[in-house]
Amino acid sequence: MKMKKYIGLLMILLVGALAACGNNGEKTDADEEVKALNVDFQLPEHADVGEVVELKAIVTYGDELVKDADKVEFEYWVQGNEKETTTVEGKNNDDGTYTADVTFEADGVYEIYAHTTARMVHIMPKKSITIGEGNATAHEEHGEGHDNHDHSSHVEGFTMHFMKPEDVQVNKEIDLTLHLVMNDEPLEGATVRYQINRDGTEEYAWVDANEPASGEYKGSHSFDKEGTYTIVVHVENDEGLHEHEEYTVEVK
Structure with a gap:
């Protein structure tokens, strides 16, 4: 009988501990909510x-x-x-x-x-x-001007080519691809980020690109609402380069 009481008490303590851990986990997730x-x-x-x-x-x-x-x-x-x-x-x-x-x-x-x-x-x-x-x-x-607000002419020898996505649909992931060239050679090691904003709102999303090939920078994104979006392509490197271009994308 004593053994049964002991086991029952142990089970109650174990359930309580698990519940506390769950609550702490929820609190941690809330505390670590990403700020923008x-x-x-x-x-x-x-x-x-x-x-x-x-x-x-x-x-x-x-x-x-x-x-x-x-x-x-x-x-x-x-x-x-x-x-x-x-x-x-x-x-x-x-x-x-x-x-x-x-x-x-x-x-x-x-x-x-x-x-x-x-x-x-x-x-x-x-x-x-x-x-x-x-x-x-x-x-x-x-x-069509803000379809491409080009700052690349500020640096001699530098060009960027963004492969603007076509036929973009809601909740369908698309590739964001950029090619960078400096003095007729692929520009490697740059930091490329895509800033995405639905026109008429203050909602911004950021996509960090990786470099799967020399001078090629890729990211992916899916749009959760229809509308007109502005994508600003930011390019920086350790030599002080900081350029951006702006494009408009229609999401249906």
Whole structure:
């Protein structure tokens, strides 16, 4: 009889221990929830020529306001003329916001990136602003413009070729493939990341690429919603290279 009581007590203790372990595991998973860097880029949709316009980035990491971002810069250009850009540094207001005041001296539609580096991550949300009467002709000519915002010309001898995916479907994994060349030779050892954003949202996904062959960088991704997505290809290496190109993908 004593042996049965002993075994019963042992079983109760064992069940309790297993339940405690399960609860601790759930707590650990919750505590280790991956945080994401996010930038709420704010600017008016329209302004007059010569008017002071505030560009504002609110930077968060999970639920935390980031008051110590490594760098926030605003890069802008006239739509259709992305070869000539202007970059201004954002002022850190010590409250998670970063601002810059700019004026635009001519009518037009201007594209603006909020380049943000914090917590070892770089993201670059983009918005546009119409100044004065805008410029319908330039806008139409550049209708496919943010399909490929090319910075590769900043480094002589460097080119990148992104094999833009076609016929992309929801929840179907696709390959993201990039080829890099420097001075007519495959560029090896670069760090390549794909920044993916569904247009009109602040939702970002990042895909790190590997290098299965010399100068070829591959990753994969599946889209969980239909819509228009912007893919920004980031390329860096230890020699100071930092380039990016932007593409638009339709997901059906």
